[in-house]
Amino acid sequence: MADELVHYAVEAGIARITLDSPENRNALSAQLRRELRAHLSTATEDDAVRVIVLDHTGPVFCAGMDLKEAGGASAAAQGVQEFPAILQQIWTSPKPVVAKLAGPARAGGVGIVAAADIAVAATTATFALTEVRIGVVPAIISVTLLPRLLPRAAHELFLTGEQFDAARAVQIGLLNSAVPSTDLDDEVARYTSMLALGGPKALAGTKAMLRRERPADMTADFAEMLALSAGFFASEEGQEGITAFAQKRKPTWVP
Known part of the structure; x- marks a missing residue:
C-alpha cells in the first residue's frame, strides 16, 4: 500500500491539510489529487472544523501537475480533467481556506493559492505561470487567478512565464501577506484566529x-x-x- 501523500489533522477547530510528497515537489500526482479531494471533503463536512489550512512539507508548496507520472501525456491530460474539481472545492468551501507557503508554487500550485480565501507566504517564496514555456495554456488556473490578479500583471505573467517573488505577489493580489519564514506560523495563526471569531x-x-x-x-x-x-x-x-x-x-x- 502506498504511503499517504496528503495528511489531515484537526486541532482547536483548525483542519490542517498537508501536502507531503517532497521528492517530486508536491506535484499533483493522481494519488495526491485523490487524497487532497478526500480531505477537503472531510473538512468541509465536519461541523467542528472552522477554518482549513493548506500546508506542505519540503521546500516547495506545489509544482503543479505531475508531468513525470507514468502514462506521460495521457496521465497529464487526466490530471487536467480532475483539477477543476479541486480548485472548485477550495473556492466554494463554506469554511475559510488559508494557504500557507514556506516555498515556491508553480503553475497549478499557483491556481491553488488563488483559490484560497487567504494566502500567506514566506518572503523567500517564488511563483511562476510556466505553462506557455512548455507549449500549453494556463486555462484551468485562470478561473481562480484572474479574479485575484491585476489585469496588467495577469497579461504579463501568463504570457511570459517569468518568475516573480512574494513581494510582487502581494502587490498584484495573489497573496495577502509575505513575511520572513520565521514569522510564517505566527502570521497564519493570526489569520486563523481572526477567522474563527466569525459565525x-x-x-x-x-x-x-x-x-x-x-x-x-x-x-x-x-x-x-x-x-x-x-x-x-x-x-x-x-x-x-x-x-x-x-x-x-x-x-x-x-x-
Missing part, C-alpha cells in the same frame, strides 16, 4: 456573497443584499451575536 453560517454566507455575480442594476443588487442581510439579522446565529455584543461576552461559536 460559521455568517462566514459561509459571506463567502457565497463574495462569489456571486453582481446584477447590472443597482436597485436589484440592493434588493438582494437587503434580503440576505435581513435573513442573517433574524437568524439564530445573528441574534446570538447581537445578544453577546450587548452583554459584552463572546458568542457561543467562539472557543
Whole structure:
C-alpha cells in the first residue's frame, strides 16, 4: 500500500491539510489529487472544523501537475480533467481556506493559492505561470487567478512565464501577506484566529456573497443584499451575536 501523500489533522477547530510528497515537489500526482479531494471533503463536512489550512512539507508548496507520472501525456491530460474539481472545492468551501507557503508554487500550485480565501507566504517564496514555456495554456488556473490578479500583471505573467517573488505577489493580489519564514506560523495563526471569531453560517454566507455575480442594476443588487442581510439579522446565529455584543461576552461559536 502506498504511503499517504496528503495528511489531515484537526486541532482547536483548525483542519490542517498537508501536502507531503517532497521528492517530486508536491506535484499533483493522481494519488495526491485523490487524497487532497478526500480531505477537503472531510473538512468541509465536519461541523467542528472552522477554518482549513493548506500546508506542505519540503521546500516547495506545489509544482503543479505531475508531468513525470507514468502514462506521460495521457496521465497529464487526466490530471487536467480532475483539477477543476479541486480548485472548485477550495473556492466554494463554506469554511475559510488559508494557504500557507514556506516555498515556491508553480503553475497549478499557483491556481491553488488563488483559490484560497487567504494566502500567506514566506518572503523567500517564488511563483511562476510556466505553462506557455512548455507549449500549453494556463486555462484551468485562470478561473481562480484572474479574479485575484491585476489585469496588467495577469497579461504579463501568463504570457511570459517569468518568475516573480512574494513581494510582487502581494502587490498584484495573489497573496495577502509575505513575511520572513520565521514569522510564517505566527502570521497564519493570526489569520486563523481572526477567522474563527466569525459565525460559521455568517462566514459561509459571506463567502457565497463574495462569489456571486453582481446584477447590472443597482436597485436589484440592493434588493438582494437587503434580503440576505435581513435573513442573517433574524437568524439564530445573528441574534446570538447581537445578544453577546450587548452583554459584552463572546458568542457561543467562539472557543
